[in-house]
Amino acid sequence: MRWMVSLLLNAVALIVVSYLFDSFYLAGIWTALLASLILSILNAVVKPILVVLTLPVTILSLGLFLFVINAITLMLSQAVIGNAFVIDGFGIAILSAIVLSFINLILNRLIKDRFD
DSSP states (O other), X not given: OHHHHHHHXXXXXXXXXXXXXXXXXXXXXHHHHHHHHHHHHHHHHHHHHHHHHTHHHHHHXXXXXXXXXXXXXXXXXXXXXXXTEEEOOHHHHHHHHHHHHHHHHHHHHHTGGGGO
């Protein structure tokens, strides 16, 4: 149940980011749900590998490099989905990763904690 709530909250966060930035395009709600699913899979499989490989840089940047890793997973999910999910550049991907993290933090505090 928590995983489904997390997918829905992430999809809502992706929709909010697509409204905030013109360079971040989602074709619709179903695309946001698909992107949320792909992001969750990438975060479970690819992100731990990237974190281990970039551990020295992450430590030196005091954890700020994790936003770059989140941007990489966003770009990978965009590549998997295709034209329905478009991010125009790596800079907007990093900015989107920061905003997504902030929105997910707020949404998780408001909603997800009630399911625990």
